[in-house]
Amino acid sequence: DAKTTQPPSMDCAEGRAANLPCNHSTISGNEYVYWYRQIHSQGPQYIIHGLKNNETNEMASLIITEDRKSSTLILPHATLRDTAVYYCIVRVPDKLIFGTGTRLQVFP
Amino acid sequence: NAGVMQNPRHLVRRRGQEARLRCSPMKGHSHVYWYRQLPEEGLKFMVYLQKENIIDESGMPKERFSAEFPKEGPSILRIQQVVRGDSAAYFCASSPPGLADFNEQFFGPGTRLTVL
Numbered sequence: 001d002a003k004t005t006q007p008p009s010m011d012c013a014e015g016r017a018a019n020l021p022c023n024h025s026t027i028s029g030n031e032y033v034y035w036y037r038q039i040h041s042q043g044p045q046y047i048i049h050g051l052k053n054n055e056t057n058e059m060a061s062l063i064i065t066e067d068r069k070s071s072t073l074i075l076p077h078a079t080l081r082d083t084a085v086y087y088c089i090v091r092v093p094d095k096l097i098f099g100t101g102t103r104l105q106v107f108p
Numbered sequence: 109n110a111g112v113m114q115n116p117r118h119l120v121r122r123r124g125q126e127a128r129l130r131c132s133p134m135k136g137h138s139h140v141y142w143y144r145q146l147p148e149e150g151l152k153f154m155v156y157l158q159k160e161n162i163i164d165e166s167g168m169p170k171e172r173f174s175a176e177f178p179k180e181g182p183s184i185l186r187i188q189q190v191v192r193g194d195s196a197a198y199f200c201a202s203s204p205p206g207l208a209d210f211n212e213q214f215f216g217p218g219t220r221l222t223v224l
Contacts, residue, residue, distance in 0.1 A: 041218070
């Protein structure tokens with residue numbers, strides 16, 4: 001079973017920041033948090049991952065709370081092409097365990 | 109630099125037939141993973157393979173499903189005697205050699221299996 005909880009859906013205006021929350025209260029000390037997204041029915045696309053420090057790349061930022069029980073993915077300037085299902089995943093050995101994700105709708 | 113390739117992209121089978129799904133990992137990747145996605149659901153892990161070895165098949169149904177990743181050629185997911193409940197999107201992912209726990213997985217476009 002997935003070790004994460006996410007809201008089923010969110011809306012965001014184009015050009016604004018999209019903040020997607022994720023709860024992972026049972027995460028272990030050496031387990032990473034990964035974020036993927038799935039646009040339409042395409043294959044999932046890797047976004048970012050982190051352990052305890054905040055991370056940033058060209059796509060997004062990942063903020064992990066100090067107790068590591070929750071995290072937030074930030075898309076700083078959402079575009080219509082960011083409309084997708086976003087999956088927060090606690091990485092376990094050998095596999096990714098997907099939950100149901102958050103369906104982000106970016107509107108004009 | 110080609111990504112993960114899967115074929116066919118769409119496959120239609122009648123109940124009782126066999127389905128063979130192929131996955132060519134990214135160049136240099138030696139780890140392959142198969143996932144299944146039912147309509148309106150998240151992806152479910154099926155199996156993790158390295159060349160000629162099945163590492164973790166904890167998500168594979170006990171009957172009718174098998175997977176291989178031979179020394180040469182693509183990885184194959186085989187479903188024998190398909191039933192309507194096998195209709196789903198099947199995604200393959202690959203990652204480079206090294207610690208599988210920490211390598212990101214790159215996904216292919218998927219094969220959509222429809223069982224009539």
